[in-house]
Amino acid sequence: MHDCAVIGGGPAGLTAAIYLARYHLSVAVFDDDTSRAASIPMSHNHAGFPDGINGRDLLNRMRTQALRHGVDIRAEKVTELHRTNNGFRVLSHEPLDVRSVLLATGVVNRRPAISAELHDTAVSAGLVRYCPVCDGFEITDKPIAVIGSGSRAFKEVVFLRSYTKNLTLVSDVAEHGLSAEEAARLEELGVAVRTGPVEFVSADGGAIEITARGQRFSFAAVYPALGSDVRSHLAEMVGAELSDEGCVTVDAHQRTTVVGLYAAGDVVIGLDQISNAMGQAGVAATSIRNDLCDSMPLIRP
Numbered sequence: 001m002h003d004c005a006v007i008g009g010g011p012a013g014l015t016a017a018i019y020l021a022r023y024h025l026s027v028a029v030f031d032d033d034t035s036r037a038a039s040i041p042m043s044h045n046h047a048g049f050p051d052g053i054n055g056r057d058l059l060n061r062m063r064t065q066a067l068r069h070g071v072d073i074r075a076e077k078v079t080e081l082h083r084t085n086n087g088f089r090v091l092s093h094e095p096l097d098v099r100s101v102l103l104a105t106g107v108v109n110r111r112p113a114i115s116a117e118l119h120d121t122a123v124s125a126g127l128v129r130y131c132p133v134c135d136g137f138e139i140t141d142k143p144i145a146v147i148g149s150g151s152r153a154f155k156e157v158v159f160l161r162s163y164t165k166n167l168t169l170v171s172d173v174a175e176h177g178l179s180a181e182e183a184a185r186l187e188e189l190g191v192a193v194r195t196g197p198v199e200f201v202s203a204d205g206g207a208i209e210i211t212a213r214g215q216r217f218s219f220a221a222v223y224p225a226l227g228s229d230v231r232s233h234l235a236e237m238v239g240a241e242l243s244d245e246g247c248v249t250v251d252a253h254q255r256t257t258v259v260g261l262y263a264a265g266d267v268v269i270g271l272d273q274i275s276n277a278m279g280q281a282g283v284a285a286t287s288i289r290n291d292l293c294d295s296m297p298l299i300r301p
């Protein structure tokens with residue numbers, strides 16, 4: 001029986017696995033290779049990498065470190081999670097019984113209506129961006145569009161206004177969905193508002209071209225502000241409490257409301273950043289170690 005199953009091999013899951021293995025605990029990581037970090041063309045805000053680091057490279061370094069500590073990494077999707085008398089049963093290619101589980105399954109960004117091929121090309125060229133906190137700095141003073149509607153898009157535009165005055169809000173649907181106050185505030189801020197639906201035309205040569213209601217626009221980058229889907233269904237399956245947004249609720253030690261189940265990273269409400277995911281993972285792994293130790297002291301033979 002493994003001491004812990006970590007579900008998710010992104011920055012949160014891999015950090016936790018390294019800590020757990022270094023506590024001399026047996027750990028299996030399940031990962032179906034859809035980390036948001038894998039789509040980062042170059043991160044410039046992750047401390048310790050003055051020239052930036054590609055997301056896939058960062059994940060590979062973390063995987064190498066985990067493997068060197070004997071972590072059992074399985075390229076498998078977990079389909080079900082069940083409570084047992086002394087822990088959990090993880091269902092994947094084959095069932096695995098474990099004493100504890102860390103959920104580090106992250107979130108999935110909702111995409112605009114764009115072909116997968118054009119989307120991936122645009123993301124890797126930094127022409128479609130999902131995280132102003134991460135890379136707003138890189139678009140300073142450039143012509144930028146936010147794709148979305150209502151308050152979510154409004155907030156994103158206001159956030160980005162501290163980076164550039166050349167901003168357009170293009171609604172993904174026929175109505176912009178802004179309140180009168182929001183529309184007035186955007187006018188004050190000099191933000192142009194267009195209504196969709198939006199069609200993505202091309203993404204090359206340092207520009208992304210879209211059409212909205214037949215008019216063609218070119219931007220240095222677009223930020224979809226369409227929200228994200230939280231991958232918290234496994235927590236729900238064992239009865240853990242979720243927030244209104246669907247994030248897993250945790251205490252200051254990353255414990256969920258289900259004994260033996262912990263959560264870290266984007267799946268938990270808070271700042272969706274690598275540094276935060278890694279910090280929460282360190283806390284979670286240490287809580288797991290201490291809680292397991294309470295029920296069965298960890299003593300070196």
Ligand SMILES: Cc1cc2nc3c(=O)[nH]c(=O)nc-3n(C[C@H](O)[C@H](O)[C@H](O)COP(=O)(O)OP(=O)(O)OC[C@H]3O[C@@H](n4cnc5c(N)ncnc54)[C@H](O)[C@@H]3O)c2cc1C
Pocket residue numbers: 007008009010011012013030031032033034035036037038039040041042043044045046076077078079104105106107109123129130131134135231264265266267272273274275277
């Ligand atoms: C384009 C882009 C650029 C970004 N740039 C930056 C940046 O510069 N700096 C920064 O700090 N942050 C950045 N972020 C955010 C950052 O990627 C996330 O905050 C970070 O990846 C969260 O880590 P995580 O481990 O919680 O989740 P993820 O990295 O999303 O990892 C979750 C993992 O869980 C796995 N998983 C999910 N469900 C299952 C299941 N049922 N079974 C098995 N495996 C499962 C997935 O395959 C995935 O590998 C960016 C995000 C995007 C999309």
